[in-house]
Amino acid sequence: AQSVTQLDSHVSVSEGTPVLLRCNYSSSYSPSLFWYVQHPNKGLQLLLKYTSAATLVKGINGFEAEFKKSETSFHLTKPSAHMSDAAEYFCVVSDAGGYQKVTFGIGTKLQVIP
Amino acid sequence: DTGVSQDPRHKITKRGQNVTFRCDPISEHNRLYWYRQTLGQGPEFLTYFQNEAQLEKSRLLSDRFSAERPKGSFSTLEIQRTEQGDSAMYLCASSPAHLTGTGPHYEQYFGPGTRLTVT
Numbered sequence: 681a682q683s684v685t686q687l688d689s690h691v692s693v694s695e696g697t698p699v700l701l702r703c704n705y706s707s708s709y710s711p712s713l714f715w716y717v718q719h720p721n722k723g724l725q726l727l728l729k730y731t732s733a734a735t736l737v738k739g740i741n742g743f744e745a746e747f748k749k750s751e752t753s754f755h756l757t758k759p760s761a762h763m764s765d766a767a768e769y770f771c772v773v774s775d776a777g778g779y780q781k782v783t784f785g786i787g788t789k790l791q792v793i794p
Numbered sequence: 795d796t797g798v799s800q801d802p803r804h805k806i807t808k809r810g811q812n813v814t815f816r817c818d819p820i821s822e823h824n825r826l827y828w829y830r831q832t833l834g835q836g837p838e839f840l841t842y843f844q845n846e847a848q849l850e851k852s853r854l855l856s857d858r859f860s861a862e863r864p865k866g867s868f869s870t871l872e873i874q875r876t877e878q879g880d881s882a883m884y885l886c887a888s889s890p891a892h893l894t895g896t897g898p899h900y901e902q903y904f905g906p907g908t909r910l911t912v913t
Contacts, residue, residue, distance in 0.1 A: 714901060722906065723798075723885075723904045723905055723907060724837070724885070724887075726901045726903075729901050770836050781850065782902065784838070786835055787835070
């Protein structure tokens with residue numbers, strides 16, 4: 681069984697300040713982990729993924745995430761928020777297994793204040 | 795544009811009517827997934843195809859729902875006798891597949907979704 685917990689449903693930051701979106705996962709096997717972003721009225725876009733290579737993963741638009749097995753966490757960070765980062769972010773876990781069933785978190789809505 | 799496409803983008807229907815949605819995956823992807831997303835929630839897995847074979851169905855997929863991928867390319871999702879609770883965004887995604895083993899997972903590429911409103 682697998683699950684994802686996004687610890688904050690809403691995060692508000694000022695433009696130019698750091699972003700931290702928290703994600704904890706539960707998985708029976710070595711998981712793959714992803715972060716997706718969803719802008720209003722647009723499809724889900726992959727930000728980054730962890731698939732058992734380097735634990736610090738760099739993604740698009742300056743985002744990165746660190747896989748910490750001991751803490752079962754995969755938090756998403758960005759050093760400096762931009763207005764265009766305002767969107768909903770989903771943490772996703774995929775167990776090792778045949779068909780890549782993925783489980784989404786409920787999402788964190790990021791608000792960026794000018 | 796060679797991404798995942800879905801049609802229609804919006805559908806308004808009356809309760810009790812049947813609706814059908816179409817998904818065209820990225821052409822070289824042999825895996826195709828359907829998800830449902832309601833307001834304030836993350837996408838929930840509905841079903842999955844590898845080529846034309848439907849290999850997994852969620853318990854969310856009641857007997858009013860049926861999905862097909864007859865030639866291993868595009869897929870359709872049909873909802874019969876729609877109910878107001880079916881109102882949601884229906885998302886399609888595609889990905890490549892491993893031939894064997896459990897290797898690292900490929901990401902899924904999502905379409906823009908079909909928003910269904912049942913009145």
